[in-house]
Amino acid sequence: MYKVIKTNDGSFSLFDVKMKESYHSKHGAIKEAKHVFLKNGLLSLNKDEIAILEIGFGTGLNTLLTLKESKKNNININYHTLEPYPISQNMYNILNYHKILGMEKQIFLELHNIKWNEEKKIDDFFILKKIKKSIQMFNAEKKYDLVYFDAFSPKKQPELWKPDILRKIFFLLKNNGFLVTYCAQGKFKRNLKEIGYQVISLDGPPGKREMIKAIRK
Template sequence: MIVEVRPTADGSNTLYVPALDEHYHSTHGAVQEALHVYLQAGLETALATATGPAPVWVLEVGFGTGLNALLTLQRSLSSAAPIFYDTIEKHPLAASVIRKLGAERYILNPELLECYELLHEASWNTPEALTTQFALLKLEGALQDLPLAEDTYQVIYFDAFAPEKQPDMWTEEVFRQLYAAAAPGGCLVSYCAKGAFKRSLKAAGWQVETLPGPAGKREMTRAWKR
C-alpha cells in the first residue's frame, strides 16, 4: 500500500493513502484528535472508576501509526491502574514508513522515544510488557476473524477508516462482536458521528450518545454497554 506523509494543523504528521483518498488522522490535528476522541472521551472514563491494582483493558481497532497506543502509554505513566492494550491491524505499516512518519512529531516527552520504538518493534500476536504500567498485544488480521474474550474491555477505540472507504468494518455484525467483547459498563468511542453508524450500534445493543467533536469536527460518538 502506497502512503504519503502529510502534516496536520497541530504540527503532528499523519499518513495519506492515495488509493483510498483517505488520511489516517484528522488533517485538523492528528494528536489533538486522538487525545479528544480516544483518551478524554474514552480512556479517562475508565480510569476514573478504576479501583485498586486491577488493570484497565483497552481494545483498539486500527493500530495504524501507533499514535493512540503511544498517547495511552504516556497516560499510563501517571495512572494508578496499569493498562492492558490490545490492538488489531489488518495491514501493518512497514518499518520504512514508520521512520518516514517522524517519531518526533508525536513525542512531546523525549523519554517516550524509546517507548515509541518499542511499540513498533514489539512482536505481533505475542503480549509484551513495555513498562510496569503498560502491556501491549498487537493482533495482526481482520477483526471479524479474531476471537475476542467476552466481557473484557472497559474501553474500545474504534478507529477504522471512514465507512465509505471501509464499509465492511461498520456493520451491525462487527458492533455485535465488539459489544460481546466489551466489559459491562464499558464504552466504545469513535471520531465518526454518521447516522448509519449510530443506528448500527443501537441495533447491536449499544446505548449511543453524541459528544462534541475535536477541532474541525462538530460531533463524535460514544456508546455504552449497559
C-alpha cells in the first residue's frame, strides 16, 4: 500500500506504508533527483551518446527528467530501467512531475504505459526499455556509462547495498563509467572501495550532507 505525499519543493512522492519509507527525500523529490542523477550524473559526463541503467523505475521521475535533459542538450540516450514492483495506474496518474517540469502529461503517462521488456523510441534522442526484473535477476547484454542507483535505503533494503550487487554493477559499467546515489553510508563506501571503485563524496541534495559517485577504474 502506498500513500501519495507532497515534498518540500511541491513535487509529490510515494510513501510505502508497509516498509515505512518514501521514494524520495521529503526536502524535495525533484530537487533531489536533479542534484543526484542529473547534475552529478548525466550532465557531468560530457558525452553525446550515453547508456544508462536505473535501479528502480518507481514513479518514473528520473526517467522523465533524463528525457527532458536529453532533448535540451542533444544527448542520445539509451535508458534501461529495472523495476520488479511497478506502481499502479491510480498512483502514477496522481503524480505531478510533468506539471512542475512544464511537460505534457501524455509524455509522463507514455513512460508508464509502454510495454515492459521492449525497447521503445520515445523521441529522436531517447530510447527507453523498462525491464520488469530485480537487479538480482537482471542479465545485461551491454555495458553502461552511468548507473542511477536509486534503491530504497540500506536500512530498509540492505540486500541491495551488499558487495555481491555492487560487484555486479561494477561489471555492468564501462571503463570510467560510474554509479551515482543519494546514499553515503560508511559501510556502503567501504564495500565500494573493496570492490575496486574509486569513491568520490560530493555535496548531497537538500537535507543530506553527502552523496556518492563511484567510478569503475
